[in-house]
Amino acid sequence: MKALTWHGKSDIRCESVPDPQIQHERDAIIRVTACAICGSDLHIYDGVIPSMESGDVVGHEAMGEVVEVGRGNSKLKVGDRVVVPFTISCGECFFCKRGFYSGCERSNPNQDAARKLWGNSPGGLFGYSHLLGGFPGGQAEYLRVPYADVGPIKVPAGLDDEQVLFLSDIFPTGYMAAEFCDIQPGDTIAVWGCGPVGQMAIRSAFLLGAERVIAIDTVPERLELARQGGAVTLDFMEQDIYDRILEYTRGRGADACIDAVGTEAETMASADSMMDRAKVALFMGTDRPHVLRQAIHCCRNFGTVSIVGVYGGFLDKIPMGSAINRGLKFRMAQTPVQHYLPMLLDRIEKGEIDPSFVITHRASLEDGPDLYKTFRDKKDGCIKVVLKP
Structure with missing residues (x-):
């Protein structure tokens, strides 16, 4: 599949990488229909986020259609449209049970490294360094979603991608x-x-x-x-x-x-x-x-x-x-996105807010590397970029 990958400061590339696979029974694979470049992605682009590795797939704002589901996941089925929170959460640990999903005790496999810097570890994040799990991100054609019976929220009929995409991060x-x-x-x-x-x-x-x-x-x-x-x-x-x-x-x-x-x-x-x-x-x-x-x-x-x-x-x-x-x-806090999703989706459905007002640029994955630079340099009136694989 095609994906945006990091290769060092100011070096984002669109290249072919292996397709994601189901690794755990609660996983799901989605075909990404829309993703976005976040302001916090620019910290990666500028080289200030530690423990990035060459070839890492970036991006943590994504949504799409479920194409495969692990046998232990009864929440989702193939064909569901979902928005994926950028925080990865198990739904069962001390913090998840209290609604503090971004503090998940189980989702970051690299907790020891995080503890050395911060004293303890938050949950894992998509596409945001090996300090936070090394999970491939969503600026790609496909995305593996761990704990997919906890994170993704189904999109009701009648709402288009751009209305709900930002439930993944910036709206919550x-x-x-x-x-x-x-x-x-x-x-x-x-x-x-x-x-x-x-x-x-x-x-x-x-x-x-x-x-x-x-x-x-x-x-x-x-x-x-x-x-x-x-x-x-x-x-x-x-x-x-x-x-x-x-x-x-x-x-x-x-x-x-x-x-x-x-x-x-x-x-x-x-x-x-x-x-x-x-x-x-x-x-x-x-x-x-x-x-x-x-x-x-x-x-x-x-x-x-x-x-x-x-x-x-x-x-x-x-x-x-x-x-x-x-x-x-x-x-x-890093936002416990799952806590806010039902209420914010309800506000969108009622017409109280349409988060798509912030979009200024729409493009393909192939245009992504150039648009990282445009966004970082605040050129061409760029406020928010949406990519459609």
Whole structure:
């Protein structure tokens, strides 16, 4: 089959790889009908995610048609249309039983390596390094889905692929980011990053009752899409974000701040972000947490900082004094997608939101390598890429 594979920094290729096979009785094989390039895939493209190996199949946003089912899987049958969560979860362990599917104790076969970096291991992820299981990803013609009686959700008739594809990751992640904010009537929510997850967080914040959302980015197309969703927008290259947020909130700060950027904050945004870049280049740091620092300072006393941007290692110069003395709450996670799927699918069916609004580019797998670069460089108005094998 054809698939997108990683061969080093800025080197994604479309090439032939072996077809996936049933390996466990709970597996399923799907023929991928739509997949997407996620903002977190760009961290792989930029070479900042450890334990990638040459030839790894990438991608963790995928859906398609079931073509084969393991003999122990009674949930799915051949011909079912399904969306596949990016988190791989057994459904039976301590965390899965409590709804914390992304913390699954069984799905990552490389737990020992993860423990060395993080102290303990999360669940496995599709297409996202051997630290998280080394599972082949979904930017391919076919995908093996482990624990397929737990993860995939069936797509009702009448909904097309583009309406439901983002249930695999960015819609639940953006919704979770807003849910973490414990939004009350009258609240102002600030969102750093107007990429796909940030866009979902903006609209989810309004769905959950926010009065105002302040969206922060510098890319014109992203800021315009945020405005279309009802947000007030700030360009961090042209305005002092801290001063403007305090101005909008009468000196109090945002009720909650969402970091939808993560480890690769814009280098030229500030002096501290330039220092972060230098430290990473000199192997003195692993991440560039400028956005997280700013979100902490812009949050009101006893507010919430919601973190859904990807961080990989150890963060430097985090203002914990500000957080502790002002009573901030931190909420963060790899999204337990399965927990959110039924409710978010219901919102789509009711017409409360159509996640396809974020798509700007549609292409084939063969176009994938070029579109990784287009997406990374924020060219051609690219906000979200959907690939159709």
